[in-house]
Amino acid sequence: MLKTITFACMHFSIAFGVVYLMTGSVLIGGAVALVEPAVNTIAFYFHEKVWQRVERRKQLQLRPNTPIMQA
Template identity: 70%
Template sequence: MKKTITFAILHFCVAFTVTYLLTGSIVIGGAIALLEPAVNTVVFYFHEKVWKRIEQAKAEDTLQQFSAA
């Protein structure tokens, strides 16, 4: 969970900076910086869960291959 939180903070800073530089608006920069990283953080969390399941399935397949031999 710490990895997800630090990723969210970093993403917030990047999103705000890029949006502010493109628009010159603190309000728009703040709004985008809150919305976009929040959505990406949730997506990242589930992305990690899916990858863990994929890795676990691969490990189980490998283990079954060795035990069948």
């Protein structure tokens, strides 16, 4: 979860900076910096969970007699 939070902080900063440079508006930059990274952070969390499942299945394929456990 700490990885997700630090990613969110970085993403908020980048989103604000890019939109502010494009528009010159602190209000629009702030709005985009709140909405877009928040949605992206949630998507990132689930993306990580999917990849963890993929990696687990790869490991289990190396051991064909091991049953697949559902998370």
